[in-house]
Amino acid sequence: MATASSSEWRAICDKFTSAQHLSDVESRKDPENDPFRSKYNARELLKEIHCSLKNFYVEHDNESNANEADQLPTEQPIDGAKDDAFGRGHCGESPVGIQAAQLGAIEFYLGVNHVETEELSAGEEHLMNCMKLLEKCNISPDNVSLFIQVRNQLGILWAGRDEIEKAQGYLETAEAMYKRFMKEDGLPPTDITEYFAAEEEKLSQQERTKRFEMVYTHTLYYLAQVYKNLEQFDKAGSYCHCTLQRQLQYNQFSPLEWAINAATLSQYYITKNHYMEGRHCLAAASVIAGLAGEVPSEAAALESEAESERREQLRQKRAEIARCWIKYCLNLLQDAKKPLEDNIGELDVDHQEELRRARQGEEEEKERGRKSAILFDSSDTFDSICGLEEKVSCTFPLDFQEARAVFLVGQSYVNEAKDYFEMDGHVTDHIEILQDHSSLFKALAFFEEDLERRCKMHKRRVDLLEPICKELNAQYYLLICRQLQFELAETHYEMMDLKLAVANRQDQLDAHTVKKFNHLCSSSIRYYQMFLDSLRSPEGKVPDRLEDDVLRPALVARFRVARLNSRLISASPSGQLENLNVSLEGYQSVVQYCEDHPEACASVETELELSQEMVNLLPLKINRIKAKTATN
Structure with a gap:
């Protein structure tokens, strides 16, 4: 040839x-x-x-x-x-x-x-x-x-x-x-x-x-x-x-795949505190996902297998993007707290004003330059992306009103995500979304200066998580149950502290306040104890050595149970003595564990120091009450 x-x-x-x-x-x-x-x-x-x-x-x-x-070659392979x-x-x-x-x-x-x-x-x-x-x-x-x-x-x-x-x-x-x-x-x-x-x-x-x-x-x-x-x-x-x-530039993409990749990238930016970039990725993800079309109706999905698959895929991907929006709002609120906290974790009003002044002028100019570098510039979608960005801030909120605006956006995406990730069929995902919702309330509560209103926000957290905690089977969802038990214990603990702060403003505690205060203490103790009991062996034995992933939570739970028992208000000296003895045992268990396992000390330095102090002080208080009771 x-x-x-x-x-x-x-x-x-x-x-x-x-x-x-x-x-x-x-x-x-x-x-x-x-x-x-x-x-x-x-x-x-x-x-x-x-x-x-x-x-x-x-x-x-x-x-x-x-x-x-x-x-x-003298001949060409193709005519002409x-x-x-x-x-x-x-x-x-x-x-x-x-x-x-x-x-x-x-x-x-x-x-x-x-x-x-x-x-x-x-x-x-x-x-x-x-x-x-x-x-x-x-x-x-x-x-x-x-x-x-x-x-x-x-x-x-x-x-x-x-x-x-x-x-x-x-x-x-x-x-x-x-x-x-x-x-x-x-x-x-x-x-x-x-x-x-x-x-x-x-x-x-x-x-x-x-x-x-x-x-x-x-x-x-x-x-x-x-x-x-x-x-x-x-x-x-x-x-x-x-x-x-x-x-986007060369119009070579699958809308849903592109949207999920953009939403995933947003989570990286969030970890770097680059909220403007993260917001832009999420806004673009939401808009581009819309190019995949409308979600078919249930009736249409029932008639066609292809439509049923398409409906399922569209709903799932958009729910996943909604979850990324939740993380954006939650992390923005949580990171905004850090520069505003004083040495006891409360809102520092003086520093709040300093940050408000510093946020103007130079920061805005810097952001304009950054924004031009990260834009997904598509003529068909640019306006829609910018419009969605305007619905939520990318700067740290400095007061309750600004924080509430971020919270409401996050809450709207919670509802959107829950619409697909229902409890029936998506247990783990549904609970994680509820936990994020609870965390949104917790982050917002930091900015609320009214203690009673802040307490009500924590009550919303209890209302979200408590029914699920009671419903779950710990045999199959042990880790999730532990997470819920610990969070519910902490939430009741925070509410107790808030009620105590309110009570300290009063000259005398009425019976209703005492009852409410004791109820919060008892509820917190109950959930901490449920968490600690979940660490026991099948025979009910307390572990001699705690695993690394539960070491700090377990010792903190023991410390908190001890503190809560000492806070319970009892009308009788005998009841008070009983509570203080239980409290002393809790503090002693923290000190004893750290003496037996010195490597644990670093994970609970503050709690250990306070426990050691209470192990020395509580016997004196107990003896005073006993002596007073004997005299009477």
């Missing part, structure tokens, strides 16, 4: 098109018991193409050697298509370069095929064959896409084997190739599918640019995953953000 005729080249092109269709379209329909059927069929076609190309090139080389005066296919058009180089690039492309597709069918070693072999063939080529607009894509695939392959640094090397090389090409050349590069396309099937310059930019977008996406695995989180966040921007 001295030259490739039009019919021979058309046969190769048709086989390539069929292989692409089998791999990209038909494979989605393959049965579960034969999931790679279409991939295997595509592989056979690619092997045939590879064989045809190699046979031609062997004969071509023989002809070239026989005719040294003419280094280029100069310098195409086996000639000089695709690589812009010698025939050797053309041959290497075309064979390399088939090796690339074979490599991807083997990786997709879970034959990684064979896939690696083909991809490395592609790399070796490309060594014969100089980088040009006609092959740069293949240069980058083969390294992308090798990066994916080695990342899948947990060889992260090796994956990093391939991907960073791909990134460097893109940057160098764009700086030195920048022409719209040939897409590798065009190696096997007739002239009339060639892509437009615009489409070539779009496809090449998406190849680079994939490079950035894979690098984001690599940097995350290497725990270079700042780099990973930056690359992820850039990936999302480019997907």
